[in-house]
Amino acid sequence: MREEERPGIRRLPLFREMSEQTFGTLMDVSYAQNFPPLLDLFSQGQNADFLHVLIEGTVELHSDWHGRETVMGVVQPVSAFIIAACVRDGAYLMSARTLERSRIVLIPADDLRHSMRRDADFAMAAMDEMARGYRVMVRHAKNMKLRNARERLAAWVLRESTHLGGAAGFVLPVEKRRLASYLGITAESLSRSIRSLREDGVRIDGARVTITDPARLTALAGPDPLIDDPEPDDRHPPG
């Protein structure tokens, strides 16, 4: 692992508060690796051996059952993923694959657990990270159970726009079929939902999204902070 990558990892909320010693020890047993696009990193059912930290690129988390597949989330840098499986020393409930060429730091799960036990500040940061993940998943489940497909798409567009600082236009960050799967519908249904939302304040041509009538879109999406707001990365900003 490259020496100059350590500061970037160190700045992550998960690693920021821990002692220099714990951090050094963890980094010494970890290694970074580059992966090409569309590579499977691990599969659901395997035992969780490494905490993954995405340094650059994009990773998709998905699950399968009886030939059906659903995208559970998309990871953007810099963030750690599948920490819960590592903490529990259990099997992955999701599979991961790169979407773009990605650089990932792999931290052995048992060293991770050991460091948490030794370093209370690290334990607190890990706890917060886990609580964050839990709440993200609660929001996802609520979204699925309380909204229909059109409403989910509308809310997703609004969220994405807000995330980008309120931009009225943006480019889809993933393929439509993956977005569809994340929203819990088929690609065909997404295509039809997109078309039907032209009357409701969003226009999507190819990968170009344009919010043409924010009020109308908002009325349809019914944005709710308890479903749509991002979980802050960080409860204890540095300094």
Added chain:
Amino acid sequence: MREEERPGIRRLPLFREMSEQTFGTLMDVSYAQNFPPLLDLFSQGQNADFLHVLIEGTVELHSDWHGRETVMGVVQPVSAFIIAACVRDGAYLMSARTLERSRIVLIPADDLRHSMRRDADFAMAAMDEMARGYRVMVRHAKNMKLRNARERLAAWVLRESTHLGGAAGFVLPVEKRRLASYLGITAESLSRSIRSLREDGVRIDGARVTITDPARLTALAGPDPLIDDPEPDDRHPPG
């Protein structure tokens, strides 16, 4: 809070490993309370002030959006709930109400966070508890996204049966309309699904469930450990 209740709480995985001192301090600032059935304990959106520990009774966790409601989970004693909101010092994403008369220990969230920071063993137990909750929610989301209503019902019956030690017959632990909501469907749809499953190995008359053809039911439900297995309460059994 009654002195004789402490040992029961102390035996919980969450509280078992912590120091006697931390436990005593926490218990001193906590109090237990009895609630009648169908009482709202807290509502989504409120700031999380107390970790709740259900000592006896039953509590339902549900969420609402735009007049729609969905049951996110049902808590059975003895277990703690909404720990993530307390850790993050955030708003509840779910509301809670008692289903039966319930006794609940309320632990102030800030004392909780303080104790975690001071007691590494407690922090580890809390981390495990949170990871458990996360994985339960991942399973719930997978269930919703990968299975249709009939399959979810079939899998639920099978899970419940397994949980009861492989019983071929049992009594529904909650009202059907709540089960329906948990499964993400309407009460009417549940009623029809129940009827249609008579051909597939389950008979439900009133609250009486009977598995008449386990093989057939299993074939339909397609039970999967990565969706249906319980998350163990406990990674570190006592002794």
Added chain:
DNA sequence: TTGCCCGCTTGATTATTATCAAATGGTGAG
């Protein structure tokens, strides 16, 4: 015991979403 309330069921219909099949169109390899 009677009557009422409420959860559940059933029926009819509609809404929503999936499936299957066939175009369309953009992109990258050769």
Added chain:
DNA sequence: CTCACCATTTGATAATAATCAAGCGGGCAA
């Protein structure tokens, strides 16, 4: 530059689940 591939779109149809309305029936209070 052209072709082939693959994501996307569109169309037709079927499956799935929701909605609205009415009836059933068990439990509980008066």
